[in-house]
Amino acid sequence: MSNVTFDADGITLERVREYVWEIPPEGDMRAPARVFASEALLEEIKEDKTLEQIKNTTHLPGITNYAICMPDGHQGYGFPVGGVGAIDAEDGCISPGSVGYDINCGVRMMRTNLTYDDLQGREEELVDSLFTNIPSGLGGGGIVESGVDTVEEILERGVDWALENGHAVEGDLLHCEDEGVRAGADADKISQKAKDRGKNQIGSLGSGNHFLEVQRVTDVFDEEVGAAFGLEKDQIVVLIHCGSRGLGHQTCNDYLRKIEQQHQGLLDQLPDKELAAAPAGSQLAEDYYGAMNAAINFAWVNRQLIMHRTRQVFERVFDRPWEEMEMELLYDVAHNIAKKETHTVGGEDRELYVHRKGATRAFPAGHPDVPNAYRDVGQPVIIPGSMGAGSYVLRGGENSMDLTFGSTAHGAGRLMSRTQAKNEYWGGDVQDALEEQDRIYVKAQSGATIAEEAPGVYKDVDEVVRISDALGIGDKVARTFPICNIKG
DNA sequence: ATGTAC
Numbered sequence: 065m066s067n068v069t070f071d072a073d074g075i076t077l078e079r080v081r082e083y084v085w086e087i088p089p090e091g092d093m094r095a096p097a098r099v100f101a102s103e104a105l106l107e108e109i110k111e112d113k114t115l116e117q118i119k120n121t122t123h124l125p126g127i128t129n130y131a132i133c134m135p136d137g138h139q140g141y142g143f144p145v146g147g148v149g150a151i152d153a154e155d156g157c158i159s160p161g162s163v164g165y166d167i168n169c170g171v172r173m174m175r176t177n178l179t180y181d182d183l184q185g186r187e188e189e190l191v192d193s194l195f196t197n198i199p200s201g202l203g204g205g206g207i208v209e210s211g212v213d214t215v216e217e218i219l220e221r222g223v224d225w226a227l228e229n230g231h232a233v234e235g236d237l238l239h240c241e242d243e244g245v246r247a248g249a250d251a252d253k254i255s256q257k258a259k260d261r262g263k264n265q266i267g268s269l270g271s272g273n274h275f276l277e278v279q280r281v282t283d284v285f286d287e288e289v290g291a292a293f294g295l296e297k298d299q300i301v302v303l304i305h306c307g308s309r310g311l312g313h314q315t316c317n318d319y320l321r322k323i324e325q326q327h328q329g330l331l332d333q334l335p336d337k338e339l340a341a342a343p344a345g346s347q348l349a350e351d352y353y354g355a356m357n358a359a360i361n362f363a364w365v366n367r368q369l370i371m372h373r374t375r376q377v378f379e380r381v382f383d384r385p386w387e388e389m390e391m392e393l394l395y396d397v398a399h400n401i402a403k404k405e406t407h408t409v410g411g412e413d414r415e416l417y418v419h420r421k422g423a424t425r426a427f428p429a430g431h432p433d434v435p436n437a438y439r440d441v442g443q444p445v446i447i448p449g450s451m452g453a454g455s456y457v458l459r460g461g462e463n464s465m466d467l468t469f470g471s472t473a474h475g476a477g478r479l480m481s482r483t484q485a486k487n488e489y490w491g492g493d494v495q496d497a498l499e500e501q502d503r504i505y506v507k508a509q510s511g512a513t514i515a516e517e518a519p520g521v522y523k524d525v526d527e528v529v530r531i532s533d534a535l536g537i538g539d540k541v542a543r544t545f546p547i548c549n550i551k552g
Numbered sequence: 553a554t555g556t557a558c
Binding site for chain 2 (some may be wrong): 271272313316452
């Protein structure tokens with residue numbers, strides 16, 4: 065190890081090699097922590113509690129190799145956003161606090177065969193129609209509003225339910241992780257209260273950083289992989305970012321309370337109560353895993369319904385069938401989950417609960433869990449930037465299994481809190497500037513949400529992606545730029 | 553992120 069260090073106000077990071085930093089174990093840390101970032105990003109990461117939080121996560125029993133902070137890391141609830149914790153599934157634990165409140169928050173991208181020329185002049189009509197037809201904002205109102213029995217079916221059957229009920233086509237399932245149905249989902253482990261919160265939110269965007277964006281492809285960096293993903297310059301694509309709404313939030317809350325009641329001993333060992341975990345093999349660990357998998361299915365159906373409704377909006381605006389516009393799902397990535405996966409650790413295969421909170425699975429070419437359509441090039445990874453900066457499509461890099469348990473970053477990462485953002489920006493001004501300077505059309509339920517999500521509150525997504533690419537954990541394939549954005 | 557309630 066070289067002797068280059070980075071001093072982050074009391075926490076010293078040792079440089080392992082370019083863009084890889086390590087916090088060596090001290091006190092009750094069970095493993096080192098690693099931060100994958102440039103010095104420029106570290107300067108931002110050190111400004112909040114991220115580094116302290118990534119140190120704290122190494123106290124979780126069963127933490128394997130090292131806890132990971134991605135280049136977009138920032139402070140979260142207990143476990144940092146942009147964090148990966150691979151934890152032994154036999155002797156370790158599963159941590160609802162480390163998955164977070166928005167179970168299976170994630171992004172999906174839909175292709176079209178439209179070009180920017182087809183869309184110019186129609187932006188306002190399109191953004192208005194999307195905003196009118198896709199439920200957004202806090203509280204209830206979904207594309208489907210139904211009873212608890214429907215929620216239960218969705219929880220266990222995932223996108224299969226959407227297919228059977230006319231909200232999906234076969235190809236949608238083939239281009240989603242787990243073909244849109246998470247195994248091991250147990251609706252009985254989701255509380256009545258959570259189901260009640262979910263029943264009128266099936267197909268709804270929510271609020272905060274969730275959005276639907278129409279974008280154009282500005283760059284294809286890798287022609288071969290770009291072709292495999294069906295992406296080319298000037299093409300219109302749609303990006304959808306949302307999660308499991310009140311149902312997932314309630315589920316996280318329910319299990320945090322159960323841990324306080326049943327596993328106070330483990331809780332007492334942790335430096336931060338927000339890392340709450342259930343011991344592997346306990347009834348509660350099994351129950352949470354069943355519930356979390358069910359909430360994952362709910363979030364997939366949520367994104368599916370929003371995508372399918374978007375097809376119908378495009379049909380009306382462009383006056384032709386969506387099939388003719390080739391509006392096909394490219395891929396759906398979950399970035400707030402824990403998943404039982406087999407990884408090679410010190411030469412032997414181990415079952416691990418891989419916690420990815422604000423981190424994206426990024427399996428390389430050839431991995432059996434990559435869908436057939438992309439098996440030869442690697443799993444698509446979608447990294448949204450801000451509504452002013454645009455987003456990236458990557459593919460799982462060949463070093464991801466060795467370095468990061470098959471993971472990479474998930475976004476640009478916040479630079480400042482929501483409260484701070486509202487002091488810095490006024491929503492209306494942000495909206496006007498985006499339209500006048502960049503011809504980006506934004507429509508939101510409240511001006512406060514636009515202020516909270518102003519481009520200036522995010523880190524530089526180009527720098528985040530540059531590091532992922534340089535490390536070979538997620539390789540750059542294409543870049544997009546926003547045209548229309550709707551949000552809560 | 554999230555039904556500005558337990």
